[in-house]
Amino acid sequence: ILDSGRKYYLQFTTIDYKSGENAGSCLATVLYQKKKPPPVVNIKCTETKDQKKIEEEDNRLYQKLRHQTKPIIASNIPDIYGNIEPALEPVWALAVAGSSYIMWEKSTENLGYSMAQVKSARQWIRKDDFIEFDFTVLLHEIPTQEIISCHMRLTWRPGHPLKVKYFCASENQGLEDGSGVESGSATGILPEKGAKF
Amino acid sequence: DQVLHVVPDTYQQVQHLQHLCSTLLLDLWKPLLPEDIWAGEDVHVRVPAPLVQEAKDSLDQHMISYKVLIPDVQELVEQSMPNERSSNRQIPEGYVYTQYHTMEEIYQWMTEIQKSNSELVTRHYLGKTAENRSMYYLQISQPSDKTKKIIWMDCGIHAREWISPAFCQWFVKEILQNYKSDPRIKRFLENLDLYVLPVLNIDGYIYSWEKERLWRKNRSPHMNGTCYGTDLNRNFNSSWGSVGVSYNCSSEIFCGSGPESEPETRAVAQFIERKKSDILCYLTIHSYGQYILTPYGSTTNPPSNSKELMDVGEKAAAALMEKYGTSYQVGSTSLILYSNSGSSRDWAHTIGIPFSYTFELRDKGTHGFVLPPAQIQPTCEETM
Numbered sequence: 001i002l003d004s005g006r007k008y009y010l011q012f013t014t015i016d017y018k019s020g021e022n023a024g025s026c027l028a029t030v031l032y033q034k035k036k037p038p039p040v041v042n043i044k045c046t047e048t049k050d051q052k053k054i055e056e057e058d059n060r061l062y063q064k065l066r067h068q069t070k071p072i073i074a075s076n077i078p079d080i081y082g083n084i085e086p087a088l089e090p091v092w093a094l095a096v097a098g099s100s101y102i103m104w105e106k107s108t109e110n111l112g113y114s115m116a117q118v119k120s121a122r123q124w125i126r127k128d129d130f131i132e133f134d135f136t137v138l139l140h141e142i143p144t145q146e147i148i149s150c151h152m153r154l155t156w157r158p159g160h161p162l163k164v165k166y167f168c169a170s171e172n173q174g175l176e177d178g179s180g181v182e183s184g185s186a187t188g189i190l191p192e193k194g195a196k197f
Numbered sequence: 198d199q200v201l202h203v204v205p206d207t208y209q210q211v212q213h214l215q216h217l218c219s220t221l222l223l224d225l226w227k228p229l230l231p232e233d234i235w236a237g238e239d240v241h242v243r244v245p246a247p248l249v250q251e252a253k254d255s256l257d258q259h260m261i262s263y264k265v266l267i268p269d270v271q272e273l274v275e276q277s278m279p280n281e282r283s284s285n286r287q288i289p290e291g292y293v294y295t296q297y298h299t300m301e302e303i304y305q306w307m308t309e310i311q312k313s314n315s316e317l318v319t320r321h322y323l324g325k326t327a328e329n330r331s332m333y334y335l336q337i338s339q340p341s342d343k344t345k346k347i348i349w350m351d352c353g354i355h356a357r358e359w360i361s362p363a364f365c366q367w368f369v370k371e372i373l374q375n376y377k378s379d380p381r382i383k384r385f386l387e388n389l390d391l392y393v394l395p396v397l398n399i400d401g402y403i404y405s406w407e408k409e410r411l412w413r414k415n416r417s418p419h420m421n422g423t424c425y426g427t428d429l430n431r432n433f434n435s436s437w438g439s440v441g442v443s444y445n446c447s448s449e450i451f452c453g454s455g456p457e458s459e460p461e462t463r464a465v466a467q468f469i470e471r472k473k474s475d476i477l478c479y480l481t482i483h484s485y486g487q488y489i490l491t492p493y494g495s496t497t498n499p500p501s502n503s504k505e506l507m508d509v510g511e512k513a514a515a516a517l518m519e520k521y522g523t524s525y526q527v528g529s530t531s532l533i534l535y536s537n538s539g540s541s542r543d544w545a546h547t548i549g550i551p552f553s554y555t556f557e558l559r560d561k562g563t564h565g566f567v568l569p570p571a572q573i574q575p576t577c578e579e580t581m
């Protein structure tokens with residue numbers, strides 16, 4: 001699209017992040033505007049899992065995290081060997097979902113991301129229904145190969161989209177002084193509604 | 198840290214013990230709370246290492262009897278976690294190929310593997326790393342009167358890609374365990390020699406174990422020791438420094454001060470250069486992404502034997518997929534991944550080695566560099 005950017009038409013299948021099972025297929029358009037993130041995405045997906053099952057799983061995840069007597073505080077998920085403690089899997093899953101929002105906002109036509117590791121996670125127990133976590137996540141940036149450290153605060157409740165606020169710093173440069181705190185509320189932008197695992 | 202077994206005899210001693218626990222913030226294992234300490238009853242308390250002497254002195258002063266129940270808590274912890282690192286050394290008979298190993302263990306493994314397979318395996322010195330460590334490769338060669346062509350494989354050029362050295366070790370084990378029984382491997386070794394370098398970037402690998410798990414480059418110092426590391430896979434003499442690199446040491450894709458500026462690069466390059474007329478295939482193993490990459494990274498112009506390269510690559514990907522359904526993409530780096538220059542694979546091809554491939558092993562980003570050990574076996578089996 002002359003002068004305003006490049007539009008890609010995509011058709012792809014999705015798999016469950018954890019189990020690897022087929023989770024549905026999607027049709028999407030992605031518009032990269034002159035190298036300025038975030039890309040504008042239009043997407044429509046058909047899920048193989050039925051809505052009820054997704055809700056059940058969301059609820060199970062929610063209950064596990066909600067009924068902590070002590071707030072979860074953890075670091076290095078996975079650990080250096082690649083192991084994730086079963087009790088911490090829901091925490092990892094939340095981090096993945098939240099990070100995907102950060103990665104979407106940062107992506108350009110030439111820069112892509114994966115979540116490499118959760119460096120730290122801290123739960124805040126709230127009086128209302130929401131789950132709240134502070135994360136430090138490490139993102140792997142392609143093709144620069146850099147590891148970007150991002151601080152992310154995430155709130156969620158089943159049936160509601162994830163709310164993510166974040167601030168990223170490049171590992172090599174340390175925290176950039178006041179060059180803009182990037183924060184955003186993820187209200188209804190993500191194709192994923194809540195956590196689907 | 199030590200765990201002490203204490204038995205206070207009098208009420209005064211109980212009080213003192215309670216006082217000690219709260220002032221030194223000791224970790225009571227039995228009973229759980231200081232207020233439950235009674236005269237004549239067993240107390241088990243964990244004392245952090247720096248406070249051990251002080252605690253013992255205090256107990257002595259008040260004539261409170263104690264015994265050391267656990268002299269070293271950390272040691273016990275390590276022993277009780279069979280999946281984690283233990284301080285026990287592994288020998289090849291008991292060598293666990295489904296676990297990640299430290300460089301020290303890998304050095305030992307190389308020595309042992311040669312000893313227990315001396316009719317086939319010889320270990321050779323290749324050169325020194327930036328931090329002066331020795332680099333060795335293993336030569337697997339069936340004695341015969343004909344000169345054989347060589348297949349070279351190196352792993353661990355990027356420190357954080359732990360599945361890569363794990364694969365090299367697995368590969369060697371598989372060949373040695375099955376060369377007598379598997380007709381394909383037998384035929385293989387009748388006509389070819391295998392040269393395997395299990396860890397190319399030794400310094401970086403050690404650094405990723407001890408300091409920073411996601412380290413990528415080597416550990417050569419720059420700018421008066423204020424910045425470390427060159428990306429060894431941008432340091433080879435193939436369109437060096439032209440694209441997909443940084444000239445800044447602080448970048449993960451810093452290409453070094455010049456082509457082959459790094460001792461590790463030179464060690465490998467000099468050897469391969471010398472043997473190039475006999476080398477049929479150059480393989481370099483990375484992670485992650487699940488790709489079989491062909492030259493070039495620096496240009497989209499296809500190499501002279503592009504069709505053959507693709508053919509063989511596609512066959513390999515198909516065979517790989519048969520095992521567990523894992524899909525690998527095949528193609529030139531510049532077309533299916535991103536542009537980069539100075540890669541070892543490109544260089545190998547430009548000096549005349551016809552089959553040159555980069556393997557990017559599992560996964561596609563879910564775990565990325567921190568691939569769980571449970572995936573070592575399936576990854577290696579399918580790649581084999």
